Amino acid sequence: MERDYSAAGRPGDVYFFATCLVDLFCPEAGLDAIQLLEREGIRVHFPEDQTCCGQPAYTSGYADEARQVARVQLGLFPNDWPVIVPSGSCAGMMRHHYPKLFAEEPALRAQAEALSERVFELTEFFVKVLKVNWKGSGRPTKVALHTSCSARREMGTHLHARELLGRLGNVELLNHSHESECCGFGGTFAVRQPDISAAMAGDKADALKETGADAFLSADGGCLMNIDGTLAKRRDGFRGQHLASFLWRNTERSEGDAA
Amino acid sequence: MTTHHVQFVPGSEFKRRAAAVVADPFLRKSFRGAMDFLMMKRAAQFPDPELLERQRTLAEHIRRYSLSRLPELLERLEANLQKNGVQVHWAETPDEANAIILDICRRHDAKLMVKGKSMVSEEVELNHAMAAAGVDALESDMGEYIVQLAGEKPSHIIMPAIHKTKQQIAELFAEKVPGVAYTDDVDALIQIGRQVLRRKFMEAEVGLSGVNFAVAETGTLCLVENEGNGRMCTTVPDVHIAITGIEKVVEKLEHVVPLFGLLTRSATGQAISTYFNVITGPRKPGEKDGPREMHLVLVDNGRSQAYADEQLRQTLQCIRCGACMNHCPVYTRIGGHAYGTTYPGPIGKIVSPHMLGLGATHVLPGASTLCGACGEVCPVKIPIPDLLIRLREEATHEAKPGHAPLAGQGAGKTALAALAFKGFAFLYGRPALYRAFAWAATRFRFLTPGSQAGWTKSRTPLKPAAKSLRELLAERRNARN
Numbered sequence: 001m002e003r004d005y006s007a008a009g010r011p012g013d014v015y016f017f018a019t020c021l022v023d024l025f026c027p028e029a030g031l032d033a034i035q036l037l038e039r040e041g042i043r044v045h046f047p048e049d050q051t052c053c054g055q056p057a058y059t060s061g062y063a064d065e066a067r068q069v070a071r072v073q074l075g076l077f078p079n080d081w082p083v084i085v086p087s088g089s090c091a092g093m094m095r096h097h098y099p100k101l102f103a104e105e106p107a108l109r110a111q112a113e114a115l116s117e118r119v120f121e122l123t124e125f126f127v128k129v130l131k132v133n134w135k136g137s138g139r140p141t142k143v144a145l146h147t148s149c150s151a152r153r154e155m156g157t158h159l160h161a162r163e164l165l166g167r168l169g170n171v172e173l174l175n176h177s178h179e180s181e182c183c184g185f186g187g188t189f190a191v192r193q194p195d196i197s198a199a200m201a202g203d204k205a206d207a208l209k210e211t212g213a214d215a216f217l218s219a220d221g222g223c224l225m226n227i228d229g230t231l232a233k234r235r236d237g238f239r240g241q242h243l244a245s246f247l248w249r250n251t252e253r254s255e256g257d258a259a
Numbered sequence: 260m261t262t263h264h265v266q267f268v269p270g271s272e273f274k275r276r277a278a279a280v281v282a283d284p285f286l287r288k289s290f291r292g293a294m295d296f297l298m299m300k301r302a303a304q305f306p307d308p309e310l311l312e313r314q315r316t317l318a319e320h321i322r323r324y325s326l327s328r329l330p331e332l333l334e335r336l337e338a339n340l341q342k343n344g345v346q347v348h349w350a351e352t353p354d355e356a357n358a359i360i361l362d363i364c365r366r367h368d369a370k371l372m373v374k375g376k377s378m379v380s381e382e383v384e385l386n387h388a389m390a391a392a393g394v395d396a397l398e399s400d401m402g403e404y405i406v407q408l409a410g411e412k413p414s415h416i417i418m419p420a421i422h423k424t425k426q427q428i429a430e431l432f433a434e435k436v437p438g439v440a441y442t443d444d445v446d447a448l449i450q451i452g453r454q455v456l457r458r459k460f461m462e463a464e465v466g467l468s469g470v471n472f473a474v475a476e477t478g479t480l481c482l483v484e485n486e487g488n489g490r491m492c493t494t495v496p497d498v499h500i501a502i503t504g505i506e507k508v509v510e511k512l513e514h515v516v517p518l519f520g521l522l523t524r525s526a527t528g529q530a531i532s533t534y535f536n537v538i539t540g541p542r543k544p545g546e547k548d549g550p551r552e553m554h555l556v557l558v559d560n561g562r563s564q565a566y567a568d569e570q571l572r573q574t575l576q577c578i579r580c581g582a583c584m585n586h587c588p589v590y591t592r593i594g595g596h597a598y599g600t601t602y603p604g605p606i607g608k609i610v611s612p613h614m615l616g617l618g619a620t621h622v623l624p625g626a627s628t629l630c631g632a633c634g635e636v637c638p639v640k641i642p643i644p645d646l647l648i649r650l651r652e653e654a655t656h657e658a659k660p661g662h663a664p665l666a667g668q669g670a671g672k673t674a675l676a677a678l679a680f681k682g683f684a685f686l687y688g689r690p691a692l693y694r695a696f697a698w699a700a701t702r703f704r705f706l707t708p709g710s711q712a713g714w715t716k717s718r719t720p721l722k723p724a725a726k727s728l729r730e731l732l733a734e735r736r737n738a739r740n
Contacts, residue, residue: 186628
């Protein structure tokens with residue numbers, strides 16, 4: 001269970017765990033997420049030694065290799081601050097799977113359990129802890145939202161993203177068919193079973209486009225690269241962007257927002 | 260005894276078959292439509308998520324409790340069945356199960372066996388074994404009958420012929436059933452099947468059925484069905500043989516009720532099935548109907564291997580509702596036949612390795628995105644994604660010290676994958692090295708290959724950004740200072 005950081009007022013400092021995909025493939029989304037946090041008056045700390053949560057090895061059955069990587073991340077957050085992750089699946093890995101991964105090493109397990117309570121997916125943190133009340137800025141726009149499966153089923157983040165977008169006023173959130181269905185990324189699955197993965201990604205891209213939205217949003221780098229890469233290959237004008245980037249460009253704080 | 264080897268489709272075949280279905284727009288549309296319908300039907304049965312959660316928790320506890328006492332419950336089941344006049348047989352392998360059933364058939368000089376729906380009989384490939392020994396085993400469940408006429412296997416554990424359209428079935432009937440003209444009227448097709456089968460129920464010396472729940476305390480076999488063919492198979496022929504897996508036992512009748520309620524709702528979106536047969540033994544003196552002789556064949560076929568491991572044991576909680584396949588985005592794309600195993604879909608991926616060994620099945624646990632839809636709908640809360648990860652580990656590693664190896668342990672290990680993950684751990688386990696790597700990857704992004712294995716078949720190549728996030732942050736710091 002995650003810690004209730006909102007009880008003692010807003011946290012002044014947070015750690016930012018960018019994830020390997022954001023660091024290397026969509027760094028702008030990471031920067032936008034950090035700027036959104038800073039806009040709330042929060043000091044954002046980026047541990048330079050962060051690499052990857054270890055999920056690719058963990059889900060592929062290479063637990064030892066996942067542990068080697070996860071162990072490095074465990075030591076990066078010494079202060080008792082929230083750890084913000086701009087990806088539901090990586091946040092899910094750290095919150096739910098780290099304690100299991102270190103089940104047989106008591107000291108590390110305790111560390112993993114302590115960390116797991118402090119891990120928040122970005123939109124979850126905005127809604128549940130900061131209780132932001134942003135309003136839309138700029139021209140009216142229509143968007144569709146894809147939430148990663150682990151984010152949805154492990155973290156409930158589809159609700160948080162919907163809540164954030166739903167309040168913006170000038171942003172219309174359109175529902176696509178089979179919304180809760182996987183986009184077919186699945187980490188190494190996309191490479192191991194390219195035909196099935198392509199079929200799933202193609203169907204997801206179609207469903208998102210059929211809403212008539214201007215763009216689709218996702219808070220998960222993996223899903224985003226999968227669906228957007230599929231659309232790009234089709235040379236489709238309809239494309240995706242990271243939810244953090246969209247929020248940075250299309251929202252502003254309201255008068256009543258907490259300091 | 261003739262040696263009979265259960266058929267399977269090797270991993271390389273899985274990929275090829277899956278690709279073929281994925282490329283067939285007709286099949287794609289057909290599976291999508293069928294699964295959408297089943298998901299909608301199930302959802303309509305569970306309007307209250309909190310109630311569903313409580314029901315699932317209860318069902319999970321009943322199954323876990325039953326499994327925790329499995330050896331004892333099986334012995335009680337055997338004793339109470341024998342008290343009720345039922346002969347109990349134990350089969351460790353498919354061959355043993357088939358030999359037991361064939362022996363019973365021979366003693367009764369049986370030429371014809373009518374079968375109610377039984378996935379365990381599919382699992383041991385009973386029909387092939389019977390045919391080889393001169394016994395005609397006829398499926399009487401409409402879906403199974405269609406699949407048998409077509410010379411195929413079921414593509415779904417609840418709806419065996421879900422891959423077929425009514426036009427295909429119409430053509431099949433016109434071709435294979437003597438004296439039948441083409442009609443694609445569904446009611447007419449069902450009537451044709453009924454008329455053929457009705458005569459066969461009278462002719463058959465042996466009726467075979469599966470079992471949904473075996474109650475230890477009372478020696479009772481429960482059979483859930485919708486067509487009445489199960490009741491015919493278990494009451495009309497002189498001999499009734501029930502076949503089931505050893506995991507199907509529960510302690511008390513009252514344990515059946517919550518499981519039954521979740522089974523039909525999860526499977527077909529029915530609050531209750533049309534028939535629920537509660538079988539407590541053969542015809543007793545003075546009774547006018549029912550079989551004169553009754554047998555139960557309890558099949559292991561790898562279940563003991565799953566049972567021996569606390570985590571893998573959860574596989575045996577399954578009550579075979581099929582909801583995991585109905586909600587699986589992979590099953591929806593490729594259908595049941597591509598898996599090549601008796602049980603397709605998510606449950607098939609976690610149970611087949613115990614039945615067929617990882618040597619034959621190691622590809623299956625990997626053929627999942629771990630999206631979690633299966634675990635979310637499972638009425639007995641089997642953590643299917645966790646078990647898939649576990650089997651991926653067993654498929655690619657030697658057994659841990661002190662652990663008995665699974666059949667086919669390590670069969671999916673490749674030097675390339677092992678090296679790749681060693682490399683992954685080496686790179687991402689060393690922050691300074693990773694930073695150097697990220698620096699180089701962004702500087703030399705123009706070297707990114709345009710073709711990236713399976714990824715670029717349907718997507719543009721993955722290319723590192725011009726600057727990593729940590730570089731952007733460093734630039735921002737410098738600009739501020």
